[in-house]
Amino acid sequence: MSSKNSxxxxxxxxxxxxxxxAVAAATSVLPTVVKNNLPAAAPALPKPERGGGYSLSEHVQRYYKTTRI
Structure with missing residues (x-):
């Protein structure tokens, strides 16, 4: 065998x-990174007593403005 092949x-x-x-290190760290970066769930608003629940929020109004021709 030549030294080049070796x-x-x-x-x-x-x-x-x-x-x-590197792959082993990444896979051992990845589960903790993913768990720490998950967004916290927003607190749920109480349900209305008589149903419904739709509100014309700023976000909804902005959406309606984008759909106008």
Whole structure:
């Protein structure tokens, strides 16, 4: 075997080991990152006693303005 072939296989071996290590580190950290970045649920408004529940909020008014021709 020549030294050129030997160094290429050694280089690819270390590259593969580094890739596996990086993937293992990322997968061990990822679940905690995802859990911490989840948005908190907004507190639910109480349900109206007689049904309904629609309110003409600022967001809804803005939407209606975008649908006008």
């Amino acid at each position: 160094s290429l296989s050694r280089r690819s071996l270390f590259g593969g080991v580094a890739t596996v290590g």
